[in-house]
Amino acid sequence: MLTQEQAAAIFDRIRRLSSADEVEAIFTGSRFALTRFANNTIHQNVEEENSVVSVRTNFGGRTARSTANQFDDESLRRAVAASESLARVQEPDPDLLPMPTPEEADFGGPSEKAAGEGARSTRSFAKRFFEETAAITPAERAEVVRYIVSVADQHKLTTAGIYSTADSREGIFNSRGLARWHRQTLAEISITMLAGDSSGWQKLNSPDVRNLDPQRLAETAAKKAVDSAHPREIAPGKYTVILEPAAALDIVGFMFWDYSGVAILDQRSFLNDRIGAQLFGKNINISDEVEHPLQAGSPYDGEGMRRQRVPLVEEGVVKRVVYARATAKKMKTSEYAGKVGPIEPTGHGFPLPNEAGEMPMNIVFGAPEEPQTVDEMIASTERGVLVTRLWYIREVDPYEKIVTGMTRDGTFVVENGKVQCGLRNFRFNQSLIAMLSNVEAMGVPVRASGEESLDMVVPAMKVGEFNFTEGTKF
Amino acid sequence: MKATAKLALDAAGARGVTYADARAVAIRNRSLTTKNGRVGHASESESLGIGVRVIADGAWGFAASADLSPASVAVAAACAVDIARASARVKRESVQLAPEPAAVAEWTTPYKVDPFTTSVEQNIDLLLRADAEMRAVAGVTLAETGMNFQREESWFLSSEGADIHQTKYSTGAGYTAYAFAGSEIQKRSYPNSFGGQWQNRGYELIEEMKLLENARRVGEEAVALHHADQCPGGAATIILDGSQLGLQIHESIGHPIELDRVLGMEANFAGTSFLTLEKLGHLRYGSELVNVVADARQEHGPGLGTFAYDDEGVAAQLTPIISNGRFTGYLSSRETAHTIGAMRSGGTLRAEGWSRLPMIRMTNVSILPGETPLSLDQLIASTDDGIYMETNKSWSIDDKRYNFQFGCEIAWEIKHGKRTRMLKNPSYSGITTEFWNSMDAICSRDEWTLWGTPNCGKGQPQQVVGTGHGASPARFRNIRVGSAYKGS
Numbered sequence: 001m002l003t004q005e006q007a008a009a010i011f012d013r014i015r016r017l018s019s020a021d022e023v024e025a026i027f028t029g030s031r032f033a034l035t036r037f038a039n040n041t042i043h044q045n046v047e048e049e050n051s052v053v054s055v056r057t058n059f060g061g062r063t064a065r066s067t068a069n070q071f072d073d074e075s076l077r078r079a080v081a082a083s084e085s086l087a088r089v090q091e092p093d094p095d096l097l098p099m100p101t102p103e104e105a106d107f108g109g110p111s112e113k114a115a116g117e118g119a120r121s122t123r124s125f126a127k128r129f130f131e132e133t134a135a136i137t138p139a140e141r142a143e144v145v146r147y148i149v150s151v152a153d154q155h156k157l158t159t160a161g162i163y164s165t166a167d168s169r170e171g172i173f174n175s176r177g178l179a180r181w182h183r184q185t186l187a188e189i190s191i192t193m194l195a196g197d198s199s200g201w202q203k204l205n206s207p208d209v210r211n212l213d214p215q216r217l218a219e220t221a222a223k224k225a226v227d228s229a230h231p232r233e234i235a236p237g238k239y240t241v242i243l244e245p246a247a248a249l250d251i252v253g254f255m256f257w258d259y260s261g262v263a264i265l266d267q268r269s270f271l272n273d274r275i276g277a278q279l280f281g282k283n284i285n286i287s288d289e290v291e292h293p294l295q296a297g298s299p300y301d302g303e304g305m306r307r308q309r310v311p312l313v314e315e316g317v318v319k320r321v322v323y324a325r326a327t328a329k330k331m332k333t334s335e336y337a338g339k340v341g342p343i344e345p346t347g348h349g350f351p352l353p354n355e356a357g358e359m360p361m362n363i364v365f366g367a368p369e370e371p372q373t374v375d376e377m378i379a380s381t382e383r384g385v386l387v388t389r390l391w392y393i394r395e396v397d398p399y400e401k402i403v404t405g406m407t408r409d410g411t412f413v414v415e416n417g418k419v420q421c422g423l424r425n426f427r428f429n430q431s432l433i434a435m436l437s438n439v440e441a442m443g444v445p446v447r448a449s450g451e452e453s454l455d456m457v458v459p460a461m462k463v464g465e466f467n468f469t470e471g472t473k474f
Numbered sequence: 475m476k477a478t479a480k481l482a483l484d485a486a487g488a489r490g491v492t493y494a495d496a497r498a499v500a501i502r503n504r505s506l507t508t509k510n511g512r513v514g515h516a517s518e519s520e521s522l523g524i525g526v527r528v529i530a531d532g533a534w535g536f537a538a539s540a541d542l543s544p545a546s547v548a549v550a551a552a553c554a555v556d557i558a559r560a561s562a563r564v565k566r567e568s569v570q571l572a573p574e575p576a577a578v579a580e581w582t583t584p585y586k587v588d589p590f591t592t593s594v595e596q597n598i599d600l601l602l603r604a605d606a607e608m609r610a611v612a613g614v615t616l617a618e619t620g621m622n623f624q625r626e627e628s629w630f631l632s633s634e635g636a637d638i639h640q641t642k643y644s645t646g647a648g649y650t651a652y653a654f655a656g657s658e659i660q661k662r663s664y665p666n667s668f669g670g671q672w673q674n675r676g677y678e679l680i681e682e683m684k685l686l687e688n689a690r691r692v693g694e695e696a697v698a699l700h701h702a703d704q705c706p707g708g709a710a711t712i713i714l715d716g717s718q719l720g721l722q723i724h725e726s727i728g729h730p731i732e733l734d735r736v737l738g739m740e741a742n743f744a745g746t747s748f749l750t751l752e753k754l755g756h757l758r759y760g761s762e763l764v765n766v767v768a769d770a771r772q773e774h775g776p777g778l779g780t781f782a783y784d785d786e787g788v789a790a791q792l793t794p795i796i797s798n799g800r801f802t803g804y805l806s807s808r809e810t811a812h813t814i815g816a817m818r819s820g821g822t823l824r825a826e827g828w829s830r831l832p833m834i835r836m837t838n839v840s841i842l843p844g845e846t847p848l849s850l851d852q853l854i855a856s857t858d859d860g861i862y863m864e865t866n867k868s869w870s871i872d873d874k875r876y877n878f879q880f881g882c883e884i885a886w887e888i889k890h891g892k893r894t895r896m897l898k899n900p901s902y903s904g905i906t907t908e909f910w911n912s913m914d915a916i917c918s919r920d921e922w923t924l925w926g927t928p929n930c931g932k933g934q935p936q937q938v939v940g941t942g943h944g945a946s947p948a949r950f951r952n953i954r955v956g957s958a959y960k961g962s
Contacts, residue, residue: 035561036934038739042561046935047553048538048829050523067519069540075520082518089595090513138560146564160741162934190934192742201742238961266509267615267654355507355514355618391745394868396881396958397899398659404879404958406872408745427870427877427903429958451743469957470903472877473748 001029002051004171004181010053010071011173017080020057020087022099023175026302026351028052030168031134035141038160040149042142056352057083058099061092063353095326096352099174105304107347126293133185133209134167141165144214148191151218157225159218161191165209172304182298185209188449191217192409193225197474198422200224201389201409203246205449207296224388224410228422232413233471236426240384240440241466242377242414245448247387247407248461253363253453254393254403255432259288259312261327261343262357264336270401270433271318275340280316280436285366287311288322288348294447294457295362302351310346312360316437324349324358363456368442377441377462379417385426385466386412386419393452401432405452406472426468438464475500475522476629476639478542482526483631485551491558493529493571494551495632497785498522498542499828504590507620508601511609514618516594523828526554527786532568533561538829572811572819574788576635581782583643584772585676589623592677597621600685601649607689608651613697619649620669621680622928626827628785636787644778644940645679646672646928649689651696660699660898662692662883666717667866672926672940675776695884698896705885705900707956711860712902713853713949716917718882719841720925720943721866726906727759727766728839728941730875731795732932733804735834737813744932745873748906749801754814757801760910763844766796768805770821770837775924777942779837781824786832788821795839799911805834826937833933840944843922850921850947860888861955863900868958879903881958901958912950921946 002010007027014025029051036044054067057080064086068079141163152159164187171181188205189212201224202217243251255270263269290299290307300306303325310322320341323331328345331337348358378386388410396402407425414420443460479496486494501521507514524547525538535558539550601619608617623645630638648670650663665671665683673679714722730747734740749757760766770779770790781790786808793803806820825832854862868881885900886893924944931938 032935034935036742037564038741039566039737041566042533042564043739044536044831044833044934045534045557045561046536046538046831047557048525049550050538050540050829052521054519064516066517067521069521069523070542078520086516086518086594089593089598090516093512138557139563142560142563149564158738158741160738162742164935190742194738194741199741266652268652268659272654353513353515353517355509391873392870394870396868396901399654399657402958404868404870406870406877408873425872425877427872427879427957429879429960467961469960470877470879470954472872472874473905474872474874474876 001031001049001169002027007171008173008179014055014076014080015175017077018057018084020059020084022058024056024099025173026054027171030166032166033138034162034164035138035145036162037145040152040159042145045138054351055079055083057087059087061094061096062087062090063096065353095330097326097329099176100178100303100305100325101176102178105178106306107308126291128184128207128296130185130208133165133187133207136165136209147214148218151222152193155222155226157222158194159191164188170298172300174304178304180300180304184296186296187212189214189217191221193221195225195229198225198228198231199409200228203449205455228410228412231422231424233424234413236468236470238465238467240381241463242374242381242384242386243461243463244374244388245446245458245460246450247390249448249456249458250390250393250450250452251403252432253456254395255401256360256363259321259360260358261321261323261331264321264340265330265334268398270399271321275318278316279318279433280313281439282315283368283439283442284313284316284436286313287364288360288362289364290362292362292364292457295364296455297362301347301349303349305345305347305349307347310360322346322348322358322360327357361454365445365458367445371444372441373443374460377460378414378419381414381417384414385423386414396429402429403432404429424474425472427470428467429469430467435463435466440464478524478547479629479631481544482524482547482551483633485548486526486528486555487633489552489555491528491530491555493633494526495630495786496524496526497828498524498629500627501827502590502625504623506597506601507618508605509618510616511602511605513598521827524550525825525828526551527831528554528558529569530555530558531562533558533565534569535561536831569809570812571808572817574808574819576632577783577787577789578637579782580639582641583674585643587677589643589645589677590625604649604685604689607686608649608693611690611693611697613653613655614651614693615654616652617649621647630785630787632787638783638787640782642674642781643676644672644674645676646670646926647680647683647685651693653696653700655700658700660696662696663865664688664692666925667883669928672778672928673776673924674778674780699884699898702896702898705861705897705956707960709952710955711857711949711951712953712955713857713860713862713947715864715947716921716923716945717925718863718866718880719945719948721869721927722880723766723839723841723943723945724836724927724941725869725871726875726878726909727795728836731804732834733806733810733813736804737810743934748874748876751814753801754804755802758799758911759796759801759907760799761913762799763913763916764796764799764910765842766839767842768793768795768837768839774838775944777838777924778926778928778940779942784821784823785825786823788819791821793820805836807834824939826939830937835932835939836930836941838924838942838944840924843919843946844916847918848915850917853915853917853947853949854888854893855891857888857949858890861897861900862886862888862893876905878906879958899959901956903954903957909950909953912952913948914951916948917946
């Protein structure tokens, strides 16, 4: 896998091959291993290693990208030539900015050294690379799976899931002297336990494998499968729901594409004409914060700009959205200036060129004044539904932000302050605006991981009037 | 690249495996988009690498590397063997592979125009002209277009003697017009939503699409939806256009017939299936008119699931899935065939690129057209009271593939055999087998199109591959309509 020094040397070769006004190279690489189990046996077990360079050239406002995963002279020459020929045939884009300098990318903070000189950020950033995670072997993953299977056997259940580890690197270099490099690890365990007519699930990931607790995850998933056996069927309708963090994450995650300057300019955001309004309950506070200790990911965006902390929602009012550099410039002269809160680059842009602009990718929910545990939420619920996991969520209405989806792997009836039994799964059609206006209680935000949305720091939520429209057969 | 694959095979063989295969793959891609009269992105990519799959101690191992030097390829092969031996520590039964003749073959997607020989200027010019046509309609607030080409060349060698060289081309294009006004965002897409139409063909597909001819209409319909009535709720007769029916097949037939899902191998992510093994040959899946096949052969058409050999060297086949309404077949692989008593794999194992383990994927899962001549106009004319829905807008289905809900971009009310007022926000929902048993008419061959779904995700790590779905418009009785907007 490429080192920072090797990447810098490759960038120097790319610069020499290009006749463009400006050149940028984004490097991504990883060694990824995943052990997959089902029916209480390992059935897939894989490891892959790849490094990619993506070259962007810029000729007077015309830009394009070409990507390759071989680094010999001919492959690099072909990548540079493809990028240049794609760029040259375009009309100049008046919104395209020169590539950022190190000073601009750091928002005036400590600057980077020039590319090729072993550049490294001088600003502190939480450690996200752990040798303990990178060094996990196939045999060690197999031993963890063996333990998970033993829990399933003990409860007479069938288990399926994954245990993966990744050691990944990404870097961005440009011809104006910018050089960024980020290395991180990630370990992830996801466990499903299946019984005859019920199932349970748990999932967790962390840069540091020592933060995962396979025993607790396996036991919790097994308990959910056992406790939800012989599920009851109740009529669809509006219920109080208690969404565990992964379920809350997967549904609320569908709105964050809209917290983008380009989404406002394109008039495809549900926040058009709503920034500054009391859209959610006063107990909702949301920020984007890459440096939060429970977050993961790179501290810079697709142009190399350092990601800034951005308060998106304060006491239920959407205060602002995030911006790439060009989006901020365009917004300031648009009809929306003055209606969308502060307008400035925030370090959330995707690699250029792109249509989507930017997106907050490190969401952190604010802690409530009086957090409740899930058990306390259950204890205060006369009649409701406890949800472990949501599935196949899709947008039904982009402006009212109605989304549909299913419950899955551990859905329970709550009555008189107690979990009574399992429940056949429901389909929901729920406006996220209405949902976040009806949050009756929240837990302490935790790092959560689902299947439909980016990992985030999010609490369990007790929500009133959640709209279940149909049931299914299990 | 073939020599590299041979090197990997030899390196694995030297470590005492009972089976090995190697796939060396070279992929080239071009992706172009426009947005509101400007190029959105323009990119090209190349990716080369090799994946090595082995069975050792009765268990699977797989490793992949982009480094094609002899030393690194040998390391990848050794890694696959080490992983297989680790897998064997948590093993209940040894892997069984159904026998398959070792094929030696060359095959290339039939095409008229290699899309990579067309100029980027020509591609962008077409997209910008379609973009301009949409934005010429007052009220269109966002126009987006896209065009993609891919060439994937692979060399598959196995320890059983297979030696297969395939080159597959795929091409896709489409566009969407959005209209935002008041408190609504409406959109219309052509020829399909979420990327348009895709097939395993050359640039001739783009030339046949009539992209410019339809752009103005698409813009006008996006704006007109703001003045349309809300689609009513309740039980109704519905007619689905072919593209929507293609996605309905994908979600409620294509996924549940994947044998790995049925056997629980996907339980943690994609889910399982209601089609448990005892239902094969017995379940009444649909009405007598429902005939569905999984067909990867070129004879079926140039679908995204068309090839000569799958990614474990099994020849493309036709498998009857639903025959006159009865459930008759699964999608299978060499490892899973024995679980349904089959002597041979159904030839459906495919991988995304070179770095991923092949798994059971839909090929072209298509509903056969009606044998009696029936056009869409005739189908509408024969419907007294119903709703005609076009173009998918949202889709969702539970993890056993029973309960589904689809939204479409646009609908029209049908009264006394005529298409009348436009309706906005149409949706329908139901239970898979109840839905397919309610089909009482399907249009004939003239209305049948082999649609492409380029973005089917499955597996851990997730793999995205393209699938094909032939369909013609069809009618369904007593379907729940409007649940998506009920109470939300």
